[in-house]
Amino acid sequence: MNRIVAKISLLAAVAILFAGSLPAGESADSGQLVRDLSSGKPGARANAAAELARMGPSAAVAVPSLVDALRDESIAVRLEVLLALEHIGPAARSTVPALIVILQSKEDRLHLGAVHALGAIGHDSLDAAGRLSEFLAATDERISVAAAFALARILPGDAEELKPAIKILVKAAESKHRAIREEATRGLMLAGPAAAPQLGELVGHFEENPNSAVAAAGVLRHLGPAAESALPALIQALSSRHDLVASTAADAVGAIGPKAKAALPGLMKLLHSDHPLLRTHSAHNLGRLGTEAKSAVGELTSALRDKDFNVRREAAQALGEIGPPAKPAVTELVRALEDSSHPVVLAAAHALARIGPEAVPPLTALIKDKRKARWGVVILAELGEGAAPAVEALRGALATADEDLAREIIHALGQIGPAATESAPDLIEILADKDSKLRVSAAFALGNIRSAQAVPILKELILDKDEKDPKLPLVAAGALVLIENPEGEHVKIALPKLVEALKDKSDSIRREAAAALRQIGVAAAPAIPALVQGLNDPNPAICIDYLWALTAISPADDSSTLIHEIITLLSASQAQVRYTACYAAGSLGRGAGEAIPILEANLQDHDTFLQVASAWALVRISPKKPQVAEECIDPLIRGLTVSDARVRAEAATSLGLLGPLAQRAASALAEIRNDPDESVRSAAAKALQRIQHASSNDPQQQRR
Numbered sequence: 183m184n185r186i187v188a189k190i191s192l193l194a195a196v197a198i199l200f201a202g203s204l205p206a207g208e209s210a211d212s213g214q215l216v217r218d219l220s221s222g223k224p225g226a227r228a229n230a231a232a233e234l235a236r237m238g239p240s241a242a243v244a245v246p247s248l249v250d251a252l253r254d255e256s257i258a259v260r261l262e263v264l265l266a267l268e269h270i271g272p273a274a275r276s277t278v279p280a281l282i283v284i285l286q287s288k289e290d291r292l293h294l295g296a297v298h299a300l301g302a303i304g305h306d307s308l309d310a311a312g313r314l315s316e317f318l319a320a321t322d323e324r325i326s327v328a329a330a331f332a333l334a335r336i337l338p339g340d341a342e343e344l345k346p347a348i349k350i351l352v353k354a355a356e357s358k359h360r361a362i363r364e365e366a367t368r369g370l371m372l373a374g375p376a377a378a379p380q381l382g383e384l385v386g387h388f389e390e391n392p393n394s395a396v397a398a399a400g401v402l403r404h405l406g407p408a409a410e411s412a413l414p415a416l417i418q419a420l421s422s423r424h425d426l427v428a429s430t431a432a433d434a435v436g437a438i439g440p441k442a443k444a445a446l447p448g449l450m451k452l453l454h455s456d457h458p459l460l461r462t463h464s465a466h467n468l469g470r471l472g473t474e475a476k477s478a479v480g481e482l483t484s485a486l487r488d489k490d491f492n493v494r495r496e497a498a499q500a501l502g503e504i505g506p507p508a509k510p511a512v513t514e515l516v517r518a519l520e521d522s523s524h525p526v527v528l529a530a531a532h533a534l535a536r537i538g539p540e541a542v543p544p545l546t547a548l549i550k551d552k553r554k555a556r557w558g559v560v561i562l563a564e565l566g567e568g569a570a571p572a573v574e575a576l577r578g579a580l581a582t583a584d585e586d587l588a589r590e591i592i593h594a595l596g597q598i599g600p601a602a603t604e605s606a607p608d609l610i611e612i613l614a615d616k617d618s619k620l621r622v623s624a625a626f627a628l629g630n631i632r633s634a635q636a637v638p639i640l641k642e643l644i645l646d647k648d649e650k651d652p653k654l655p656l657v658a659a660g661a662l663v664l665i666e667n668p669e670g671e672h673v674k675i676a677l678p679k680l681v682e683a684l685k686d687k688s689d690s691i692r693r694e695a696a697a698a699l700r701q702i703g704v705a706a707a708p709a710i711p712a713l714v715q716g717l718n719d720p721n722p723a724i725c726i727d728y729l730w731a732l733t734a735i736s737p738a739d740d741s742s743t744l745i746h747e748i749i750t751l752l753s754a755s756q757a758q759v760r761y762t763a764c765y766a767a768g769s770l771g772r773g774a775g776e777a778i779p780i781l782e783a784n785l786q787d788h789d790t791f792l793q794v795a796s797a798w799a800l801v802r803i804s805p806k807k808p809q810v811a812e813e814c815i816d817p818l819i820r821g822l823t824v825s826d827a828r829v830r831a832e833a834a835t836s837l838g839l840l841g842p843l844a845q846r847a848a849s850a851l852a853e854i855r856n857d858p859d860e861s862v863r864s865a866a867a868k869a870l871q872r873i874q875h876a877s878s879n880d881p882q883q884q885r886r
């Protein structure tokens with residue numbers, strides 16, 4: 183049953199801010215490499231440049247020497263130097279004049295490397311834009327596409343000069359060379375809304391050239407909400423006789439999100455296709471429209487009986503994405519809990535939880551059904567506070583449940599939280615029973631319920647040296663922290679146990695300890711060494727939780743404790759770790775200046791969310807620098823269009839922090855003032871006020 187809970191939780195988790203990593207500076211000594219650049223044989227000089235390239239942004243100290251090495255007599259050395267400058271990225275901005283000279287030279291073997299380096303440097307290569315534009319007409323596809331990609335990285339998304347580059351990238355999106363297609367796709371993603379009209383035209387010719395339509399729709403899918411202007415063409419393509427065209431267009435429509443509600447009729451028609459693949463894509467993308475797809479609830483409910491399990495699974499997931507308006511599907515979703523396909527069962531369970539309180543009555547009834555009782559309890563747990571009406575039924579079932587079901591019921595009560603206060607006496611009774619195997623679960627739940635009644639027994643457990651279960655005092659300490667104010671007297675008793683728990687063998691215990699320490703805040707400073715050590719934990723979830731705790735505990739005026747660990751984690755192999763490291767760097771503010779080179783390099787990454795997270799951090803580290811503002815505006819504008827409301831709100835807030843420097847983001851902020859989420863609307867309004875008010879009072883802005 184615990185595996186079921188884990189899978190349900192995995193489906194429900196928001197992967198926005200939640201392993202080993204490769205340390206950014208794990209290389210030969212940079213000073214020695216700099217010396218090797220100017221001495222020894224050409225092979226040694228080339229190897230030194232290659233090693234600096236491997237170091238990436240952390241090799242920024244070598245930039246002056248690399249500039250000198252651009253005049254090396256060996257073409258092989260100069261090629262490696264250009265590669266190093268590309269990998270260093272924005273921190274190599276001082277090399278732009280030298281790179282422009284290379285573009286103007288007759289040594290065409292160096293042109294491609296110089297183009298790549300200028301693109302990686304980003305907005306600071308603006309002086310090279312004119313020369314790069316000349317390369318768009320190159321007969322060599324590699325260099326024309328590289329120049330177009332570089333311009334997409336350098337120019338603002340609304341720049342008129344970007345249009346010729348977009349034409350090159352659109353054409354290259356169907357190149358026979360995979361590397362060129364990928365580079366074109368990345369460039370079009372960076373160009374954003376400016377690329378959508380031309381891509382829409384290609385999609386519109388789906389009957390004459392289906393392959394081009396598929397390639398264009400694939401890029402529009404990557405653009406997400408920024409592809410809205412191509413929606414009419416995508417809607418037409420849904421009716422294509424070519425299955426791949428129709429399915430790719432459906433995916434692009436779904437990526438646009440709720441603003442693509444005009445595509446509902448076309449998607450619903452696909453739901454009745456003879457081809458299971460098209461029905462699957464239809465159901466999946468109806469769900470991505472969220473509540474705007476409420477008129478499709480009846481059709482999706484019927485699809486829960488489709489003969490293809492993929493269609494049934496996607497239909498269940500879509501109903502969950504639609505949420506409360508999918509209430510009419512509850513009966514069929516409960517029936518789907520008996521589906522022969524386990525993925526369908528999981529999707530149905532998740533959907534019932536997403537529908538919310540409307541699903542509580544039938545789920546409560548399931549508790550009395552021996553075959554489905556566990557499912558009912560697990561889904562109620564996922565509903566959390568919304569399952570409060572089921573507390574009485576859960577308490578009743580707890581009295582007669584077997585050990586496994588009782589553990590799930592206790593977990594559900596804990597997830598419901600303070601609304602399950604009436605269950606505290608039952609849980610305290612379990613906690614007091616030294617023969618019960620459910621005491622750890624009960625302690626967890628009492629902490630989440632914030633039960634003041636449990637404080638005396640939790641305190642006893644923390645101090646009980648004879649307790650046989652070593653986990654129980656640790657869990658009790660965490661529960662006590664959740665119940666009491668961080669300055670409470672009992673929290674001081676709990677702190678040593680929590681520090682000890684950071685080295686426990688159990689992942690769940692270590693994570694709970696980190697969460698409790700984060701709750702305590704700066705008063706938990708004694709835990710800092712153990713938390714720092716835990717950043718090397720092989721479990722990325724542990725690393726993330728420890729980093730979150732450290733950001734809450736570390737003194738605001740002392741960045742030295744964390745900055746080097748954060749820089750290491752910014753290069754971690756797991757995306758979620760990198761996202762959290764960006765947040766941690768931003769939370770340190772100006773004290774995280776050493777992280778700027780890597781964060782700037784992230785702005786050129788193909789991962790849109792990493793771009794947004796890095797821009798968020800940069801704005802908080804250097805909010806008043808025009809150079810930082812220009813680099814961050816486009817990623818933050820893209821952040822205004824992502825599906826998660828919290829990210830949209832943070833992107834808007836960050837643009838507001840830039841003040842008048844973010845003037846060109848005003849129109850994008852104005853568009854989301856009608857966002858369905860109140861926090862986004864509020865953040866957009868405040869950001870616009872800061873941008874416009876600051877601009878009207880800034881003499882420099884007025885002169886412009």
